[in-house]
Amino acid sequence: MTRPATEDELAEAIRGANGPLRVVGGGTRGMAPGGEPLETGALSGVTLHEPGALTLVAQAGTPLAVVNETLREAGQCLPFEPMDHRPLLGTAGEPTIGGVVGGGVSGPRRVRAGACRDALIGVRLVTGEGRAVKSGGRVMKNVTGYDLAKLACGARGTLGVLTEVAFKVLPLPADMRTLAREVRGAPEAAALMSRALASPYEVTGAAWDGARVLLRVEGLEGSVAYRAGKLGDLVEAEPLAEDPWAAVRDAKAVAGAGDLWRVHVRPSDAPAVLDRVPHERALLDWGGGLVWLRTAPGTDVRALMGVPGHATCLRGAAPPLHPPAAGIAALEEGLRRRFDPRGLFRGGPLRREGPGAARAMAAP
């Protein structure tokens, strides 16, 4: 196992690699392919946090918990609320900030505040040729050169090994309220969430767990009280005392044995997906834009969904990523080859494209 402590050591390890590398941060998200283990955990530490500039820079192996705690102490947070995959996938380990970026992991607040890629303002990474590359920086407005940070975000490590990531952060909401309304049918739930998200009350969470529509408002105290009141009147929802958002974020509603899917569609298409794809449990997040499904093993969600969008398989026999259209596939392949000509980050020869590892680590 290789565990480089600096970017130079990492670059050297990559240049010296003879075959596929299994690059892991915390190893909790089931993304790492097969190969010689290469751990990023020693590349750790928050390198810069400037509360007055809403900026945080951290080495990629920094535990997510350390990033969250550093921000919390200054009354700030990562805007995109990354999920914890451990309960759902039954994985163990310490999630790293590099893994969050590599997986492009975003939670309920994504619907309002944007995704991980939107908060990511800069990266450093080492390519498959062992070349250290930077893109973006530490300022939130930057159009200098191509945005390689966006390409790296969600690339599941296939373009290079991240060594440093920089974010635009947000003030931690001073107050939060959840409204709930019992809704049994998906079409009614989707319509209700749409109405809430189209209101001026800045809804930062809109989910349906099969029984209740959950809506969240966050911000300054007086403002939250006002908006929660108005929103409650608009959609006839009642205040909820409990805080359900960690459970929504971590998709607790679909936990358990079976295949696991995330389906990205335009929100009003979510009911059609639920109608067409036989499933055991479902959860709608992002106002319906994200459909979590637990299905019987072998269910071909992609063939059944019947609406535009894509489906990611987190656990099951299907390839993890939705196969792209031919023209897009050619571009993706071209980019991967130019960042990783030797295919070091794409898994061993016996492995199909994608994380067989997710299956191996799945909950019993």
Next chain:
Amino acid sequence: MQMPAPDARIMERRAQVASRLRAVLSPGAVIDDPVATRAYECDALTAYKCPPLAVVLPSSTQEVAAALRVCHEEGVPVVPRGSGTSLAGGALPTADSVVLGVARLNRVLETSPEDRFIRVEAGRTNLSVTGAVEGLGFFYAPDPSSQLACAIAGNVAMNSGGAHCLKYGVTTNNLLGVTLVTMEGEVLEIGGAHMDPAGLDLLGAICGSEGQLGVVTEATLRILPKPEGAMPVLVGFDDPVTAGACVSGIIEAGVLPVAIEFMDRPCIRATEAFAGAGYPDCEALLIVEVEGSEGEIEEQLGAIEAVARRHDPVELRRAKTPEEAAAIWLGRKSAFGAMGQLGDYMCLDGTIPVSELPRVLGRIEALSREYGLEVANVFHAGDGNMHPLILFDANADGQLERCEALGAEILRLCVEVGGCLTGEHGVGVEKRDLMGVQFGEGDLEMQMRVKDVFDPGWLLNPAKVFPLGASEGRRA
């Protein structure tokens, strides 16, 4: 500023290229008369001009694809153009290139309030996107100051920002999908009405690639519900350093205004003479705007004013009516026009970490004295995106060169303190030769490899973004 020498073999084939383009486009869509092509010789960076070989104005994605196929077969470089409002020379042609203007592609294709997006053809102007959805209670957030004229195509190419991006982000944060035509004429759908890509985030690479990866003909844009109201407060200070500290203080207080704008004394004086907005005669002022209901505005402005008072403001003026709000914005919005009255000016666009504001303002002042050219500062302070305006006389011998040298010094300074060359205008030709200040050879090599994948022949806007020396081996 150098541009590559035009390819004489292409110039000789002007008639043939134009006739092949005519054969695949609607009548009137090809301009090759040398008098008429002069209308396309530059964009808003008017210091550099060159009429193109020809101009094409396609009316559909299929026509764009057909025109690109012809140019690809003929080996002719193509310069995509939105409305031509680039301040960086992004749409500056070479004599051997075809300008592909998307202005005729301006229809709204789909509006979906329930899924909160609008799909438009990319030649549609920024402001008319909001115009198409405001009746439904929505708006399109990115608001570059050229929004009346600039096209979504150009916004996507340059990843344009605006005054309100502290809260709402820039173009890339509000773009869900595009139809992209490659140089070979292949039509690709990237992204769509759903959130987040299946594989690599190609959309993220395309946005801000300055028309070098493909021609965007349609865009799916996120629309947001209009806030109930908005109100600004004006805060004046007797030195710019304190104003800078106040910006950080506001952000640290946990309030996220939609905009924090900064103007220094030269800029305040010029706008007062021009627009008479009634600004205090002070060293620096901030305009801070918040949104929400009356009570929410009260809560936020209260917190902001509490921070401001700790910084000994010489003036603290909260707007109470829409008329007072308009008066506060009047000077800021006429700043560029006011500076134009004083003579020629060059507008820079570097971004710096907000904490470096005091130091950078001091250094700019010193540089301004050293070069003997006045610099006025007006910018988006919340996100550190500076717009130093260097005043000069284009007719005086050597002043343009001196102004450009001063501009380069200021941009080097922005990079030195941890910032970047351009926050929202783009690299174009203007900052092209400074890219080495911010990036190493390896950084630029990987960016150029992205272009290799999308445009292997380097025919799309080839002389932009990358220093000519760096891209020489790749350009045809």
